[in-house]
Amino acid sequence: MRFNLPMNFTRSLFLVSTFAAVFSTVGCGKSAVEEYCEAKCACELCSDPALDACVIETxxxxxxxxxxxxxxxxxxxxxxxxxxxxxxxxxYGGGQFETDGCVAEQEAMQQCVSS
Known part of the structure; x- marks a missing residue:
């Protein structure tokens, strides 16, 4: 027996699976975005709202x-x-999250999102 799914359902399923693949987890079930923001905020002693803002922006x-x-x-x-x-x-207090080793990658990212 074959099921014919509506095109919108199939497309939605594809988008959800694509989104899941893009934000595949690294380590303990966290995305690369979450890991970056958590490391940055652990260093700079961010508040929870600042951590959430970092994740949303990234x-x-x-x-x-x-x-x-x-x-x-x-x-x-x-x-x-x-x-x-x-x-x-x-x-005194938090540290400075230094990203000097990734200048070229950050510039490429900035150029990408600015175009």
Missing amino acids: ERLRNTAETNGCAEAVDAALSCLHTTAECRSEE
Whole structure:
């Protein structure tokens, strides 16, 4: 027996599976976006609303890049930040999340989402 699903349902299912693949998890069930924002906020002692804002903004950048056909630029930047960014402590309070090792990747990402 064959089921004929409505085209909208099939398209929605495709979009959901694509979205899930794009934000595939790394580590303990967290997306690359969440891992980046959590590392940044752990360093800079962000509030929960600031962490949420980071995730929303970074996902917005990723979606814009996908629309522009250059999502790999954001993925490369997030991958670089995940492996090379570091927290430089300050004497009082939080640290500074240094991303100097990912300048080229961040510039490519910025160019991608600006076009």
